[in-house]
Amino acid sequence: MHLARWSDVGQLEVADVALVPPEHDEVQIEIGSAGICGSDLHFFRGDFPARIGLTPGHEFGGTVSAVGADVKHIKEGDLVGVEPLLRCGMCPFCISGDYHVCADHGVIGEIQNGGMAQFTTVPGLTAFKAPQGIDAELVALAEPLACSVHGFDKVCLRGHETVFILGAGSIGLTAILAARANGAHTIVLARHPHQQAAARSLGADEVIGEDEAGVARMEELRRARVVDVAVETVGGKGDTLMQAQLIVRPKGKVVVLGVFSGGPVNIHPLYLAAREVEIIGSMTYAGSEGHTDYQIALDVIQDYAEEARCLVTHTFSLDEVNTAFATALDKASESIKVHLKPNSLVV
Ligand SMILES: [Zn+2]
Ligand SMILES: [Zn+2]
Known part of the structure; x- marks a missing residue:
């Protein structure tokens, strides 16, 4: 062979x-x-x-x-x-x-x-x-999808909550399906046009770019306090973790799925404390309460x-x-x- x-x-x-x-x-x-x-x-x-x-x-x-x-x-x-x-x-x-x-x-x-x-x-x-x-x-595709199934499980995502997904690589895009499977509303920040098109095909409720209009829309969402969960999927050396902290509503949660390969990234402690925002690390997938994230991911793919x-x-x-x-x-x-x-x- x-x-x-x-x-x-x-x-x-x-x-x-x-x-x-x-x-x-x-x-x-x-x-x-x-x-x-x-x-x-x-x-x-x-x-x-x-x-x-x-x-x-x-x-x-x-x-x-x-x-x-x-x-x-x-x-x-x-x-x-x-x-x-x-x-x-x-x-x-x-x-x-x-x-x-x-x-x-x-x-x-x-x-x-x-x-x-x-x-x-x-x-x-x-x-x-x-x-x-x-x-x-x-x-x-269940393997990358299982990462966001795990992340959403960690923050107990509920139906009708709004999830803001930062990044539209395969983790960000598969997270759209995991969020939809939980009955959540999804907004995706996607840099490239082909990623924006894929996000729409996957059923994202709203797709925004990194242009001026996108920046304005993010500020609008921040002020409106409507993002319950922000999911960082980019990692690397970018400032997406800061964007996630800023956009999530008071008492909201930030899930870190991206792999940060660079040095330290910025945390805004006063902003986090004043709004009681939680940042939650999430790594791959696991099992709990008789379920495994991977099996759920297979079922989401079927759906x-x-x-x-x-x-x-x-x-x-x-x-x-x-x-x-x-x-x-x-x-x-x-x-x-x-x-x-x-x-x-x-x-
Ligand atoms: Zn992988
Ligand atoms: Zn062991």
């Missing part, structure tokens, strides 16, 4: 390796679609060293091709998505469902082989059966399957993996989510 693997900084190669059967607690999956994430691009750019020889990919869906003897919840032939979190399974955090903050946690595709391959093998407990009516490409399809803007075969990464990196490509189809010869 063929897989992509890191061969150097910013370089992937396709190799042909033997397919090994799963261990007793593992599942082998024939990959239908695997997405490229911003974190994969960090490795591609060389911001962090990639593990040479490792197959990337933590957003994927596919068909179960073999199961270990102890795996009972899914069977061969099932379409599954993978919640790509590895964990110790024994610490208090793991036992209580907060396995995303396990001290030994890691991500499939970063510390063990991921989904950019014809087949991959994962721990059985990370494989979730997909709901009816969606395919592997849509299943692969909004038609809208969600617009997120996948480019698809490539496995042999084109370097082109696929370059496309995801190239702003001019206007890509939102670039997917690999490892088992398609012609795309």
Whole structure:
């Protein structure tokens, strides 16, 4: 079987390796679609060293091709998505469902082989059966979507609340669906025209740009005190966390989903205190009260399957993996989510 693997900084190669059967607690999956994430691009750019020889990919869906003897919840032939979190399974955090903050946690595709391959093998407990009516490409979108499902769960988002989403990359855009699934009203701040178009396709109630009109509208929203929850999805080195603090209403909540790679960012302590605004960090997804964020994300994708399809803007075969990464990196490509189809010869 063929897989992509890191061969150097910013370089992937396709190799042909033997397919090994799963261990007793593992599942082998024939990959239908695997997405490229911003974190994969960090490795591609060389911001962090990639593990040479490792197959990337933590957003994927596919068909179960073999199961270990102890795996009972899914069977061969099932379409599954993978919640790509590895964990110790024994610490208090793991036992209580907060396995995303396990001290030994890691991500499939970063510390063990991921989904950019014809087949991959994962721990059985990370494989979730997909709901009816969606395919592997849509299943692969559940991973980024699960991040905002988790964030909204942390702030107990209610129906008819207004959510202001800062940023319209794949986290910001999938957050529209998670907010809609909660019955919330959504306003999205999107920089690029193709992102604004996607936000509208996904059913955002209002989309504003970063132009003069957008700035004026944000000030209007701030004064009107109507934003219950502001979601920061940009990260990096921007001032979006400050914008989120300013726009949210008194006693409102700011959810931090973006990954801040730069130095410190600005906090406005007096403004936060005077308005009793809470800033809440949110990392990946987890489980609580008999639910997992990942399963909810799969269900949300099923509910909004038609809208969600617009997120996948480019698809490539496995042999084109370097082109696929370059496309995801190239702003001019206007890509939102670039997917690999490892088992398609012609795309
Ligand atoms: Zn990711
Ligand atoms: Zn643990």
